[in-house]
Amino acid sequence: MNEHLEHGLKELLESPIDPSLFPVKKGNKINIGSYSIVKRRDDYSIKDYKTETIVAHTYSKAAAIAIAKNLAKKHNKTEQILKLDREYSKHDIDCKFYQHIIKVTKDETQRDIVGTRFDISIFRADLVKQKIESYIL
Numbered sequence: 001m002n003e004h005l006e007h008g009l010k011e012l013l014e015s016p017i018d019p020s021l022f023p024v025k026k027g028n029k030i031n032i033g034s035y036s037i038v039k040r041r042d043d044y045s046i047k048d049y050k051t052e053t054i055v056a057h058t059y060s061k062a063a064a065i066a067i068a069k070n071l072a073k074k075h076n077k078t079e080q081i082l083k084l085d086r087e088y089s090k091h092d093i094d095c096k097f098y099q100h101i102i103k104v105t106k107d108e109t110q111r112d113i114v115g116t117r118f119d120i121s122i123f124r125a126d127l128v129k130q131k132i133e134s135y136i137l
Helices: 003-014 059-071 080-105 108-136
Strands: 023-025 029-032 035-039 042-047 053-058
Touching: 029 059, 035 059, 042 059, 053 059, 053 080, 059 080, 059 108, 080 108
Parallel strands: none
Antiparallel strands: 023 029, 029 035, 035 042, 042 053
């Protein structure tokens, strides 16, 4: 085996592993470092077990994971992620509303208008979710 490759592999195996890289799911909890994410009725709760405090509540699971992972890595991006999560929440709820209107309306013009708004909200929700997920990776 190439001596350089062998040395690189040995170094990789002996280096300390960052626990924030490996989320662990236990029951209804996801643990990332010293942070735990729990799905509640309407949101996700992120708890810091070192201080026994609730750090944040999020609408989406992706935002909860992003916050916990960033805090475990000692990066405080919580406010930016929460802002994106609120934006995602707005578009997701709008999509549900528009779907309902499309389903129950008998007016074709209204259905077309709401269908266009639905498409725009889906597009914006996907963009915001991608931004949130960029904090995870």
